[in-house]
Amino acid sequence: MTRPVRLVRHAGAVAEVLAYLFWLLADGVQAWAMIDGRALAPQHLVTPAAGVLVAGIVFVRRRPGVAAEQVAWIAYAASVALTVLSRLVHVPATSFAEELALAVVTVAALRRASDRRAVLFCAVALVPILAAPLLRTPIGATSDAYAVLATMGWGGTIALGLVWRAAEARRRTQLDDARSAERLELARELHDVVAHQVTGIVVAAQAAAVVARTSPDEVDRALEAIEHAGTDALTAMRQMVGVLRGGTGSSDGARTPGAELGAVPGLVSRFDPAGDLVRLRTDPGFEHAVLPAGVAATGFRVVQEALTNVRRHAPEASVVEIEIRIRGEELQVGVRNDGVRARREVPGGDGGFGLAGMAERVAALHGTLQAGPVGPGTWAVTARLPLGVR
Numbered sequence: 001m002t003r004p005v006r007l008v009r010h011a012g013a014v015a016e017v018l019a020y021l022f023w024l025l026a027d028g029v030q031a032w033a034m035i036d037g038r039a040l041a042p043q044h045l046v047t048p049a050a051g052v053l054v055a056g057i058v059f060v061r062r063r064p065g066v067a068a069e070q071v072a073w074i075a076y077a078a079s080v081a082l083t084v085l086s087r088l089v090h091v092p093a094t095s096f097a098e099e100l101a102l103a104v105v106t107v108a109a110l111r112r113a114s115d116r117r118a119v120l121f122c123a124v125a126l127v128p129i130l131a132a133p134l135l136r137t138p139i140g141a142t143s144d145a146y147a148v149l150a151t152m153g154w155g156g157t158i159a160l161g162l163v164w165r166a167a168e169a170r171r172r173t174q175l176d177d178a179r180s181a182e183r184l185e186l187a188r189e190l191h192d193v194v195a196h197q198v199t200g201i202v203v204a205a206q207a208a209a210v211v212a213r214t215s216p217d218e219v220d221r222a223l224e225a226i227e228h229a230g231t232d233a234l235t236a237m238r239q240m241v242g243v244l245r246g247g248t249g250s251s252d253g254a255r256t257p258g259a260e261l262g263a264v265p266g267l268v269s270r271f272d273p274a275g276d277l278v279r280l281r282t283d284p285g286f287e288h289a290v291l292p293a294g295v296a297a298t299g300f301r302v303v304q305e306a307l308t309n310v311r312r313h314a315p316e317a318s319v320v321e322i323e324i325r326i327r328g329e330e331l332q333v334g335v336r337n338d339g340v341r342a343r344r345e346v347p348g349g350d351g352g353f354g355l356a357g358m359a360e361r362v363a364a365l366h367g368t369l370q371a372g373p374v375g376p377g378t379w380a381v382t383a384r385l386p387l388g389v390r
Contacts, residue, residue, distance in 0.1 A: 051097030110161030
């Protein structure tokens with residue numbers, strides 16, 4: 001991934017660091033004013049040290065696997081400990097960077113906390129956010145001003161956290177709806193496959209009855225055909241049930257012609273009637289490939305969703321490359337376009353919900369879906385679907 005793309009992806013972290021540095025500078029100026037011509041002593045460093053410590057703790061939440069709620073509790077405890085230290089050494093130590101860090105971690109914790117824990121965070125956050133201005137500064141006009149600002153900051157923090165929490169809840173609901181819709185659509189397709197296989201079983205049984213009367217020696221072959229058809233039907237049925245339950249089903253699917261892949265050229269023609277935008281590269285005869293149940297339909301849907309996103313998010317694209325390959329035991333589908341505007345649409349992430357539904361659909365077939373920037377102004381969607389050949 002190129003450096004500009006990495007910078008965009010980490011813009012939030014960069015902005016947070018810059019905000020901490022700004023307020024740490026303010027803390028340094030405040031500490032310098034406390035010296036007022038006297039010799040520098042360790043207690044004069046309490047204010048900037050408080051900001052560095054708490055901001056550092058809060059920033060740890062950005063590491064993968066670190067829960068914001070746990071970091072919030074640690075940051076609260078550290079802030080309270082710093083307040084006790086400030087009282088013991090009798091040094092004012094109200095840190096603006098510390099207050100900002102406490103607000104940031106409170107908002108992050110409220111975003112995904114349960115209702116009960118959210119109420120607890122709202123109440124507990126009041127203690128460290130107000131303790132510093134009330135207990136670390138001498139009583140007077142300055143401490144009163146700090147107290148008012150801290151109270152307003154706590155109220156704004158809680159309001160922002162609750163608004164973000166509500167937006168996150170709505171987004172999760174929309175993601176669940178998109179995934180459920182994809183699961184149900186795939187289940188309907190698999191149901192059609194099962195119906196096809198059951199029809200084959202009935203026909204094979206009728207044929208076996210005729211063979212039993214005319215050529216008893218051929219009955220074993222007819223029964224073997226019934227057995228294979230029944231096994232395929234059960235496999236597809238298990239896959240369908242797994243999808244309906246929200247699981248990943250089975251990777252072994254019934255075998256059915258990939259008619260959906262044959263519809264890709266028509267889809268491309270409708271998307272690009274002039275034929276000067278889309279480049280379609282496929283294996284010879286791909287439209288007649290025999291693929292597991294649901295794989296061909298899913299491959300088609302990945303292409304369809306990717307083209308829809310191109311129309312929606314990259315109308316100025318000058319080229320769209322579609323590649324469909326069968327390599328080894330998997331179907332590989334890739335769609336790449338240029339001219340995309342800065343956005344974040346990844347399965348389960350921020351942005352639209354089409355790719356989130358596609359990710360659910362691909363996962364139901366034990367496949368993988370990747371979507372994201374691969375260079376400046378370039379976006380790619382890649383799906384790998386196992387064929388499950390036994």
